Amino acid sequence: MASNKKIEEGIEHIRLAEKSLKTSLLKWRPDFEEAADEYNKAATCFRNAKSFEQCKDCLMKSADCHKQNRNLFYAAKALDQAITVCKELGDLREVGQLADRAANMYMRHGSPETGAASLDKAAKILEQSHPEDALKLYHQASEIALIQDSTRQAAEYISKVARINVKLKKFDAAADAIRREIGIHQQNESYQAMGRLAVALVLVQLGRGDVVAAEKAFKEWGNCCEGAEVQTLEMLLQAYDEEDPDAARQALNNPFIKHMDVEYSILARDMPLPEGINIPQKPNVRENATASYVSPNSNNDQISPDQTSTSTPLASGDSKPPQVDEEEDEEDEGLC
Numbered sequence: 001m002a003s004n005k006k007i008e009e010g011i012e013h014i015r016l017a018e019k020s021l022k023t024s025l026l027k028w029r030p031d032f033e034e035a036a037d038e039y040n041k042a043a044t045c046f047r048n049a050k051s052f053e054q055c056k057d058c059l060m061k062s063a064d065c066h067k068q069n070r071n072l073f074y075a076a077k078a079l080d081q082a083i084t085v086c087k088e089l090g091d092l093r094e095v096g097q098l099a100d101r102a103a104n105m106y107m108r109h110g111s112p113e114t115g116a117a118s119l120d121k122a123a124k125i126l127e128q129s130h131p132e133d134a135l136k137l138y139h140q141a142s143e144i145a146l147i148q149d150s151t152r153q154a155a156e157y158i159s160k161v162a163r164i165n166v167k168l169k170k171f172d173a174a175a176d177a178i179r180r181e182i183g184i185h186q187q188n189e190s191y192q193a194m195g196r197l198a199v200a201l202v203l204v205q206l207g208r209g210d211v212v213a214a215e216k217a218f219k220e221w222g223n224c225c226e227g228a229e230v231q232t233l234e235m236l237l238q239a240y241d242e243e244d245p246d247a248a249r250q251a252l253n254n255p256f257i258k259h260m261d262v263e264y265s266i267l268a269r270d271m272p273l274p275e276g277i278n279i280p281q282k283p284n285v286r287e288n289a290t291a292s293y294v295s296p297n298s299n300n301d302q303i304s305p306d307q308t309s310t311s312t313p314l315a316s317g318d319s320k321p322p323q324v325d326e327e328e329d330e331e332d333e334g335l336c
Helices: 002-021 032-048 052-068 072-089 095-109 112-126 131-147 151-167 171-187 191-207 211-224 227-241 245-252 262-269 305-310 326-335
Strands: none
Touching: 002 032, 002 052, 032 052, 032 072, 052 072, 072 095, 072 112, 095 112, 095 131, 112 131, 112 151, 131 151, 151 171, 151 191, 151 262, 171 191, 191 211, 191 227, 191 262, 211 227, 227 245
């Protein structure tokens, strides 16, 4: 009953809003301010009644009326509320577009910080289910923050850009974002933050499969790391250089790597380890062993066993065998 009452109340506010937009002979211009206020009240009623589709529709009409009245701040605020209603509906298809429109209106009004905050809010809603859209919003928010010289806020947005790129396995874009963040912290002389980012950059370069780039990143920014971090990174890079999977696994399981941001700890957990070097085994040969015996007759024609029993080897220099068969002598005598 209460929800029906709220819906009826919302419908009445819509009727009053439409009445404010009508013109007549004595009313030449629509009353956009009054209409926007009535649409906003109707949206509140529908939200309390959990009729989110009607609530969103009224908020969009309220934003249009504020825009027609050149009140861009409140128009953007109505769009921000529509983003929240989209979350309640579970329909996030328009969130990115609404956030972009709201940020532009905040910028034109002269409230860039509020515009960046609106983009950040929408990106958090999209981050889990639509990371690509969230990536664009965080990038846009970082650009606004840099224009306003809000380096701390810009570094936070760029950090989110880097982590989403790592999550999407876009390691080239992640490395570029980390370098930008390091540059911002370098301007602020935040060396401790630079050290943590140096570790993240080494992990990202190893995730790309580029050990040389990882070593270069360590040489460039490793002096900002703490002692334990330096020791672990040296062990890790040496393990990849020497193709030692066990040492690489030990370095990646270091507690401070596991307690990094979730995206980097997952990257370290799933990092492809070096395959190792397979050294061929030498054959077991005894030193100073006698050569194998090879028979001198191994290459001669095979001799039958009968021939081997009657034949005798020739003496050196003899052209005839020393003995002659007796039967052959008798045949010779008979012929004579």
